[in-house]
Amino acid sequence: MERKVLVIGDQIVELGEKKILRLLVGHLPSGTRIYIHIHVNRAMDPGPVILLIGGMHGDEINGIEIVRQAGRKYMQSALQRGSLITIPLLNVYGFIHFTREVTDGKDVNRSFPGSTKGSLASRIARMLYKKVLPQVDVLLDFHTGGNQRYNYPQIRFTKNDGPSIALAEVFRAPFTLASTAKPNSLRQYASKMKIPNLAFEGGESGRFDGFSIEKGLQGIRSILEHYQMIVPAVDPALPQSHTLTGDTWIRATYSGIFIWQRASGVYVNKGEILGSISDPDNMRIEYIKSKTSGYIIGHNNAPVVHVGDALFHIGW
Numbered sequence: 592m593e594r595k596v597l598v599i600g601d602q603i604v605e606l607g608e609k610k611i612l613r614l615l616v617g618h619l620p621s622g623t624r625i626y627i628h629i630h631v632n633r634a635m636d637p638g639p640v641i642l643l644i645g646g647m648h649g650d651e652i653n654g655i656e657i658v659r660q661a662g663r664k665y666m667q668s669a670l671q672r673g674s675l676i677t678i679p680l681l682n683v684y685g686f687i688h689f690t691r692e693v694t695d696g697k698d699v700n701r702s703f704p705g706s707t708k709g710s711l712a713s714r715i716a717r718m719l720y721k722k723v724l725p726q727v728d729v730l731l732d733f734h735t736g737g738n739q740r741y742n743y744p745q746i747r748f749t750k751n752d753g754p755s756i757a758l759a760e761v762f763r764a765p766f767t768l769a770s771t772a773k774p775n776s777l778r779q780y781a782s783k784m785k786i787p788n789l790a791f792e793g794g795e796s797g798r799f800d801g802f803s804i805e806k807g808l809q810g811i812r813s814i815l816e817h818y819q820m821i822v823p824a825v826d827p828a829l830p831q832s833h834t835l836t837g838d839t840w841i842r843a844t845y846s847g848i849f850i851w852q853r854a855s856g857v858y859v860n861k862g863e864i865l866g867s868i869s870d871p872d873n874m875r876i877e878y879i880k881s882k883t884s885g886y887i888i889g890h891n892n893a894p895v896v897h898v899g900d901a902l903f904h905i906g907w
């Protein structure tokens with residue numbers, strides 16, 4: 592935790608320095624070079640190195656915005672000790688195409704540890720894994736829900752990863768969910784490297800959600816205060832998070848026009864009506880009931896659904 596110099600690629604950042612590093616990851620067919628921008632802010636006093644990542648999925652705008660705002664708020668002059676590294680936009684390709692994946696459809700978050708000769712997603716993963724992660728003590732990765740799927744602001748940590756669980760308790764998102772890290776994900780490899788790490792989810796892709804952005808920023812503040820990197824705010828402490836140990840999806844039992852009656856953030860009881868699906872001719876109305884009691888932590892905003900589509904994500 593007491594690194595005198597940070598070495599990222601062939602660039603060095605000393606204590607007390609502030610730099611924006613550019614790492615070349617490729618070119619567009621037009622010849623335009625694609626760089627990933629890494630904002631490094633270091634206080635004079637050593638301390639932990641915290642990395643915030645946004646835009647691993649190019650259309651997950653809330654994550655990008657949280658990291659962008661945190662980068663502005665906690666610049667070098669605001670840090671009392673330690674280092675803050677922000678990468679507001681990891682997947683430039685997805686961002687300019689308004690998509691989750693890179694241009695060949697591959698997911699950066701399933702491409703770790705990556706390869707310098709592999710697919711585009713694999714090259715981005717490799718750059719992060721080899722050049723940035725070895726310099727990092729704590730990792731926070733900011734995501735947004737899927738297309739038309741809203742996630743109530745929540746933190747996910749890898750089951751049985753003790754240091755990450757402790758970190759989740761400090762972050763205090765409205766919900767904290769234990770989950771298994773997906774194979775070849777950033778979370779899986781960060782845990783292998785013994786870097787405490789969390790993934791944040793909030794809102795839905797391609798759409799701003801002020802509430803999720805606020806909760807993401809509050810969590811970052813809480814983490815920076817915990818490591819005594821910033822002056823503690825006078826605001827009251829964040830409420831305790833609801834820790835969830837299990838989750839399930841309620842799926843559509845019919846295809847048609849979907850109207851939800853219960854949305855993310857509320858507690859529902861087993862058997863409670865959550866919404867309805869009807870066809871345009873009013874031949875049939877199907878009511879969707881909860882098969883368990885728990886909190887709705889995500890819901891589908893699509894107005895038209897097919898049988899089997901995931902409608903409500905419930906955690907308990």
Ligand SMILES: [Zn+2]
Pocket residue numbers: 647648651734735
């Ligand atoms: Zn994502």
